[in-house]
Amino acid sequence: MSDIKIKITDRQGVLHEVDAPTDMNMNLMEVVRSYELAPEGTIGICGGMAMCASCQCYVNSGHDLPEKSDDEEAMLSEAFNVEDNSRLGCQIHITPELEGLEVELAPEEI
Amino acid sequence: MITTDILIIGAGPTGLFAVFEAGLLQLKCHIIDALPQPGGQCAEIYPKKPIYDIPGFPEVLAGELVDNLMEQIKPFQPGFTLGERAETIEKQEDGSFVVTTNKGTQHKAPIVAIAGGLGSFEPRKPQLPNLSDYEDKGIVYMIKEPEVFRDRRVLIAGGGDSALDWSIFLADVASEVTLVHRRNEFRGALDSVEKVQQLKNQKKINLITPAEVRSLEGAEKLERVVIEKTDSGEKIDLEVDDFIPLFGLSPKLGPIADWGLEIEKNAIKVDNTLDYQTNIPGIYAIGDVNTYPGKLKLILCGFHEATLMCQSAYQRIHPDKKYVMKYTTVGGVTGFDGSKKEAPKAVVKAIE
Numbered sequence: 440m441s442d443i444k445i446k447i448t449d450r451q452g453v454l455h456e457v458d459a460p461t462d463m464n465m466n467l468m469e470v471v472r473s474y475e476l477a478p479e480g481t482i483g484i485c486g487g488m489a490m491c492a493s494c495q496c497y498v499n500s501g502h503d504l505p506e507k508s509d510d511e512e513a514m515l516s517e518a519f520n521v522e523d524n525s526r527l528g529c530q531i532h533i534t535p536e537l538e539g540l541e542v543e544l545a546p547e548e549i
Numbered sequence: 550m551i552t553t554d555i556l557i558i559g560a561g562p563t564g565l566f567a568v569f570e571a572g573l574l575q576l577k578c579h580i581i582d583a584l585p586q587p588g589g590q591c592a593e594i595y596p597k598k599p600i601y602d603i604p605g606f607p608e609v610l611a612g613e614l615v616d617n618l619m620e621q622i623k624p625f626q627p628g629f630t631l632g633e634r635a636e637t638i639e640k641q642e643d644g645s646f647v648v649t650t651n652k653g654t655q656h657k658a659p660i661v662a663i664a665g666g667l668g669s670f671e672p673r674k675p676q677l678p679n680l681s682d683y684e685d686k687g688i689v690y691m692i693k694e695p696e697v698f699r700d701r702r703v704l705i706a707g708g709g710d711s712a713l714d715w716s717i718f719l720a721d722v723a724s725e726v727t728l729v730h731r732r733n734e735f736r737g738a739l740d741s742v743e744k745v746q747q748l749k750n751q752k753k754i755n756l757i758t759p760a761e762v763r764s765l766e767g768a769e770k771l772e773r774v775v776i777e778k779t780d781s782g783e784k785i786d787l788e789v790d791d792f793i794p795l796f797g798l799s800p801k802l803g804p805i806a807d808w809g810l811e812i813e814k815n816a817i818k819v820d821n822t823l824d825y826q827t828n829i830p831g832i833y834a835i836g837d838v839n840t841y842p843g844k845l846k847l848i849l850c851g852f853h854e855a856t857l858m859c860q861s862a863y864q865r866i867h868p869d870k871k872y873v874m875k876y877t878t879v880g881g882v883t884g885f886d887g888s889k890k891e892a893p894k895a896v897v898k899a900i901e
Contacts, residue, residue, distance in 0.1 A: 479840075480815025484667060484800060486846075490594050491799060513736040516708050517796055519676050521731070548673065548799065 443535060447496075448543040449476045459533045467542065468494035468528035481547050487529035492518030494528035495545035502540050504531060520545050551628060553579035555862055556648055556658035558635045558805070561589025563836030563851030564664035565618040570859040572625030573877070576866065577885065579628035579656060581635045581648065583669035588615035590666055593798065604849060614848075624884020630654050634669045636804045638832075646831065660831055660862040663810075663817060664855070665838040667800035675706065675794045679765055687771025688792045698791060700724045704774060706762055707795035708732060713741040715795065720753040727755040727787060729762060729776055757785065762792070808832075816840035824861030825854045831865060833858045 442458040447470075449455060459470045468483045471494070485491040489510040495518055498504065504526065507515070511530045515521050525545065531537070555571050557564045560582035568578040586592055588611075596612030603609055609617075633650035638661065640646055645659045672690035674680060680688065692698075692715055703723040705716050708730040714737075716728045728745070735742050748754040759779045766773040771792055776785040802815055810827045811818040817834035819825045821841035825833050835858050836851035844850075863872055881891030 478814060480667075480802075485590075485594060488595060488598065512734075513708075516730075516732045516734065516736070517673075519673075548676075 441535065443533065443538040443540075445470065445533075445537065446500075446539075446541040447471060447474075447476055448541075450544050450546060459537075461533050461535050463533075465533050466529050467496065467531040467533065467540075470533060471528060471544065477544060477547075482544075483529060485529075489514050489527055489530055492527065492545075492548065495520070495525055496528050496542040497522055497545060498524045498526055498540070498542050500539060500541040502537055504537075518545075519548050550647075551579055551630070551654070551656045553577050553628060553656065553658045554866060555579075555660045555662055555859070556581070556646070556656050557627075557662045557664055558582075558648070559589060559664035559666055559836070559838070560584070560587035560629065560631070561664060561666045561836065561851075562591060562614060562618055562848045563666075563855050564589070564662070565615070565622055566852050567662055567664060567835065567855035567859060568622040568625050568627045569618075570856045571862070572622065572885070573875075573880075573882070574859055574863045574872070576859065576863060577627075578625065579630070579658070581630045581633060581650060581654075581656065583632070583634040583671075585632040587619060587629065587631070588612070590800075591615050593670060600848065602847065602849060624882060624886055624888045624890075626885045630656065634803065638808050640829075644831065659866055660833070662855075662858055662862070663805060663827075663832065663834040663838055664836045664851070665802070665805060665834075666836060668802040668805070668838070669800065670798035671801045671803070672794075673796040673799045675762060675796065677762065677765055683765055683767065683771040683792070686769065687767065687790065688765075688794070690794060692793065695719065695722055698723045701790040702788060703727070704729065704762070704787065704789045704792045705795060706730065706792070707797075708735050708737075709795065709797060710737040710741060711797075712795040713737040713745050715793065716754055717741065717744050717748065720748050723791075725755065726753070727757060727789070729757045729760050731759055731761055731779065733758045760785075762794075765792070802838075805838075810834070813840055816844075823857075825858045826861060833862070 441461050445459045447455045457474050482493050484493040511527050554576040555578045557580045560580045571578050591611035592615050599608050633652045635648050636651045637649045646661050648656045699722050701723050702725040704727045706729045720726050749756045760776050762774050763777045764775045773788050817839050819834050819839045825835050827834050835854040837846040883889045
């Protein structure tokens, strides 16, 4: 069991510092869901296929993240509230290199 | 008025399989779905993606699973009301329910099974402050009758297949077609992208990228929009008659949320110790739309829930009848269309 610390700011602006396991094949969207930092049904709607933008987040730390896949790139080009540092949480796998990652959940699309 | 035994809301895998289980009990089903085709998410979001946890199928494409289910339920002749969203439910004096769609189609059944998945798929709307002022007054999210755009100045926004395809189509119908997309790259079939490139070169499509519609103006109806080029910050005033944002669909629980059902975590609470009935007797919720302790949103769990729901529905419809579950291997499958499938009989013959 090896955990890293991640700082997640929820949609209400509340900062949560959580432990995320690197050895459970989890992605950032699933970490947010497992800690219930956003209500069920408002995040990870497509299940993690980069086919909705409900897990969009802004990456505020300078971590070197893996390149966006074509799917993620395409989805973000259609999503709302997209910024230069936007990523889909479901496409960010939790690895030891992400220790100290700081992200903020994008507003829910209404 | 359409009448049936079990009215199913949602034509995803769970709703479709419910038709089969109901058919084994000689109960007829009718399905309402907001999408124009059956299959729910499997058909709309990820038809070409593989699923690996359907028992007995090491790998199956979501679209194939839907095709298979449609084939499996064919003998039970389900009715379909597609492209319409279930809007209201009214309990009748005889204990049955009348469900009316947004287009006014009425359905009556003693049992309602909500297999609504994530909800009905609604168009995603751009986030502009006075958007609702112009809805149906210059702004539409779906094109039903392209002829209404004849000789009009049309603005389309979006970067996917539907934005590309409608821009191409309307280039020959409208007097002016402008396509706005946030990026320079479009996601769509290669020949659609190339066709738009051609039409742009021929000045039949006015392409503005990377750009976003920033504001809407007009007194009684939409008259003008302001488009911002996101690379240069340049603002473009454009006079338009119609604005069609095509940003895809997103699921919403929608009107079902107002049916008096107990809702928790954007899902409908059901009795998982028994039959997946909601707090309103006669209304069940199965598949991804329901919630209970330990709920898993898996297709295979939806199949199980549909099966138990049908047994309970049978008892409600026929309180006096005793029913003993029969294996399909033993009893075969007798369709309402007169078809019969059964295991081949063994031959009893001496070998000399």
